[in-house]
Amino acid sequence: MTTDNSGDVRLSGISKTYGSFTAVHPLDLTVPQGSFFALLGASGCGKTTTLRMIAGLEEPSSGSVHLGDQDVTHLPPYKRPVNTVFQSYALFPHLDIFENVAFGLRRRGIKSVKKQVEDMLELVQLGEQARKKPHQLSGGQQQRVAVARALINHPKVLLLDEPLGALDLKLRRQMQLELKRIQTEVGITFIHVTHDQEEAMTMADTVAVMNAGRVEQLGAPTDLYENPQTTFVANFLGTSNLIEAEVDSRNGDEIILKAAGAKLTLPGARCSAPATAGGKVLVGVRPEKVSLTHADDAGEVPEGRNRITGRIADSSFIGVSTQYVIDSPVCPEFEVYAQNIDRDARLTPGAEVVLHWNPAHTFGLDAAQDIDAGVETVEADEGVAA
Amino acid sequence: MAFVNWLKRNLVVIAGLLTLGYLLLPNVIVTVFSFNKPKGRFNYEWQQFSLDAWKQPCGVADMCGSLSISLQIAIWATIGATVLGTMIAFALVRYRFRARGAVNSLIFLPMAMPEVVMAASLLTLFLNMGAQLGFWTILIAHIMFCLSFVVTAVKARVMSMDPRLEQAAQDLYAGPFQTFVRVTLPIAAPGIAAGALLAFALSFDDFIITNFNAGSTVTFPMFVWGSAQRGTPVQINVIGTTMFIVAVLFVLASMALGNRRNRQKA
Numbered sequence: 001m002t003t004d005n006s007g008d009v010r011l012s013g014i015s016k017t018y019g020s021f022t023a024v025h026p027l028d029l030t031v032p033q034g035s036f037f038a039l040l041g042a043s044g045c046g047k048t049t050t051l052r053m054i055a056g057l058e059e060p061s062s063g064s065v066h067l068g069d070q071d072v073t074h075l076p077p078y079k080r081p082v083n084t085v086f087q088s089y090a091l092f093p094h095l096d097i098f099e100n101v102a103f104g105l106r107r108r109g110i111k112s113v114k115k116q117v118e119d120m121l122e123l124v125q126l127g128e129q130a131r132k133k134p135h136q137l138s139g140g141q142q143q144r145v146a147v148a149r150a151l152i153n154h155p156k157v158l159l160l161d162e163p164l165g166a167l168d169l170k171l172r173r174q175m176q177l178e179l180k181r182i183q184t185e186v187g188i189t190f191i192h193v194t195h196d197q198e199e200a201m202t203m204a205d206t207v208a209v210m211n212a213g214r215v216e217q218l219g220a221p222t223d224l225y226e227n228p229q230t231t232f233v234a235n236f237l238g239t240s241n242l243i244e245a246e247v248d249s250r251n252g253d254e255i256i257l258k259a260a261g262a263k264l265t266l267p268g269a270r271c272s273a274p275a276t277a278g279g280k281v282l283v284g285v286r287p288e289k290v291s292l293t294h295a296d297d298a299g300e301v302p303e304g305r306n307r308i309t310g311r312i313a314d315s316s317f318i319g320v321s322t323q324y325v326i327d328s329p330v331c332p333e334f335e336v337y338a339q340n341i342d343r344d345a346r347l348t349p350g351a352e353v354v355l356h357w358n359p360a361h362t363f364g365l366d367a368a369q370d371i372d373a374g375v376e377t378v379e380a381d382e383g384v385a386a
Numbered sequence: 387m388a389f390v391n392w393l394k395r396n397l398v399v400i401a402g403l404l405t406l407g408y409l410l411l412p413n414v415i416v417t418v419f420s421f422n423k424p425k426g427r428f429n430y431e432w433q434q435f436s437l438d439a440w441k442q443p444c445g446v447a448d449m450c451g452s453l454s455i456s457l458q459i460a461i462w463a464t465i466g467a468t469v470l471g472t473m474i475a476f477a478l479v480r481y482r483f484r485a486r487g488a489v490n491s492l493i494f495l496p497m498a499m500p501e502v503v504m505a506a507s508l509l510t511l512f513l514n515m516g517a518q519l520g521f522w523t524i525l526i527a528h529i530m531f532c533l534s535f536v537v538t539a540v541k542a543r544v545m546s547m548d549p550r551l552e553q554a555a556q557d558l559y560a561g562p563f564q565t566f567v568r569v570t571l572p573i574a575a576p577g578i579a580a581g582a583l584l585a586f587a588l589s590f591d592d593f594i595i596t597n598f599n600a601g602s603t604v605t606f607p608m609f610v611w612g613s614a615q616r617g618t619p620v621q622i623n624v625i626g627t628t629m630f631i632v633a634v635l636f637v638l639a640s641m642a643l644g645n646r647r648n649r650q651k652a
Binding site: 079093236 | 548551553554555557558559560561564568572574594
């Protein structure tokens with residue numbers, strides 16, 4: 001990272017309300033120069049509104065937006081050193097690719113744009129298409145034009161509003177890597193809005209998970225995934241098995257919990273809720289961290305692992321792994337993903353099993369929350385606002 | 387049997403051709419009769435081929451004068467109605483204001499109103515205002531009834547425009563004026579052009595409203611109507627045919643332009 005901070009984005013207490021509806025609650029956020037930052041959340045969580053406030057397309061109801069040391073809160077979009085890649089690209093249909101890319105340069109009164117535009121089209125591998133109209137290009141190509149059109153202006157910050165939402169899965173994977181490559185190459189700050197958690201985790205250095213106009217949690221992708229602080233993050237980012245448990249005792253750094261007869265251990269550092277004896281917490285564990293052993297071999301399960309019993313309700317083979325749904329007393333739909341290395345032929349629906357995992361992979365959440373927050377969020381296309 | 391099969395296979399084409407014929411037959415008649423040499427004063431029966439009328443299109447007293455007035459009125463009415471109508475259309479689609487819904491429906495009223503009623507009430511209005519009937523009253527009336535059509539045509543286009551295009555322009559350093567000139571206007575242009583053409587055609591051939599509010603001014607449709615009582619000069623057909631050819635050339639030119647653009651792109 002350089003010491004130059006002109007590409008820092010600082011949001012201080014910005015909020016946006018439409019009448020009585022609050023799209024974004026007062027929010028503080030700092031995105032350091034040169035980072036790839038993702039705002040992740042479901043439709044209507046306020047992520048796009050936040051982005052539009054940085055772009056200047058939406059005036060914050062309160063708070064301020066700083067780029068580096070400059071207060072840009074009240075600057076119109078055309079005076080901000082920020083460019084946006086819009087959802088569905090918003091390429092100018094009446095201009096060819098060359099003129100689309102040259103648009104920003106021309107508006108700033110730069111006369112000799114040819115070289116720059118050609119270089120930029122080369123960067124996104126569209127040199128051949130310069131004289132075509134946007135509708136003659138494929139979705140992936142249009143997307144790259146949108147990126148080129150924004151990047152050519154050397155903005156301090158590039159904003160990406162669900163830029164890959166319209167592409168099919170394979171192309172999306174390809175473009176994710178492509179965008180990441182471009183970001184590394186040009187080194188400017190990228191702020192990326194998406195509802196696709198995999199996309200956010202693949203591309204971003206830092207992810208802010210938003211829900212109902214608030215940032216639920218912010219951190220590196222691995223940190224968010226391994227140590228979710230709220231049920232929303234636990235469920236929205238991947239899948240979590242959450243069990244309601246009662247705090248039995250505290251033993252040094254370990255919290256001992258009881259859930260339907262099972263005794264579970266939770267490292268104190270991984271519990272984001274106050275755990276007092278007799279109180280309740282939600283115990284979570286990711287499906288791929290859990291091992292399955294047939295009940296007949298229960299004795300082989302090593303000591304010191306968290307263990308619960310159950311019966312296989314369903315199993316689906318998906319090639320690289322098998323996904324089991326276990327009906328257990330603590331949780332009616334406990335999910336387990338097992339790598340297909342040595343498959344135990346007895347693990348079929350109906351079989352009694354022991355589920356066990358390393359206590360270090362357990363996390364604890366405040367039991368006062370909705371246990372299902374963030375589950376099965378419908379990925380609808382998000383509108384302009386909110 | 388073979389014929390029935392052939393008919394079945396080509397039914398759509400046949401129906402299409404028949405409809406096209408139905409649409410174009412009047413134009414064909416107008417054109418054919420522009421080469422007629424009628425015996426009496428009425429050009430209703432084919433006598434013999436002649437180029438007389440084409441050689442002297444303005445050979446009839448007052449006809450070309452009325453044509454010139456009609457063209458002037460049509461051009462000014464088109465400009466006036468297009469500018470005002472485009473602004474109204476943008477306002478109705480882009481802005482939320484009090485009574486927007488009411489304005490939206492009121493705009494359609496002149497289209498739904500029987501023309502003869504509107505003509506009579508306009509005359510009443512002009513007389514009460516003490517306005518002198520003539521070129522200006524015709525122009526005012528034409529702009530008024532063309533407006534609704536322009537608004538409708540432009541509105542449809544503006545509604546289908548993605549507001550993100552203008553936001554993208556602003557994001558790319560275009561101020562409000564640049565955004566309008568470089569992005570909004572070019573994209574709305576087909577709708578505006580359609581509205582303008584419609585306004586021109588409506589104004590040029592309007593008879594009823596014009597007739598009520600013209601005073602002593604005579605437009606081309608009024609001239610045709612007036613002469614139809616006393617005899618129809620062949621030159622009327624010449625003017626009609628010319629208008630038709632100009633319109634066809636206009637369409638062909640725009641199609642050729644579109645084709646060339648498409649070929650360039652490919």
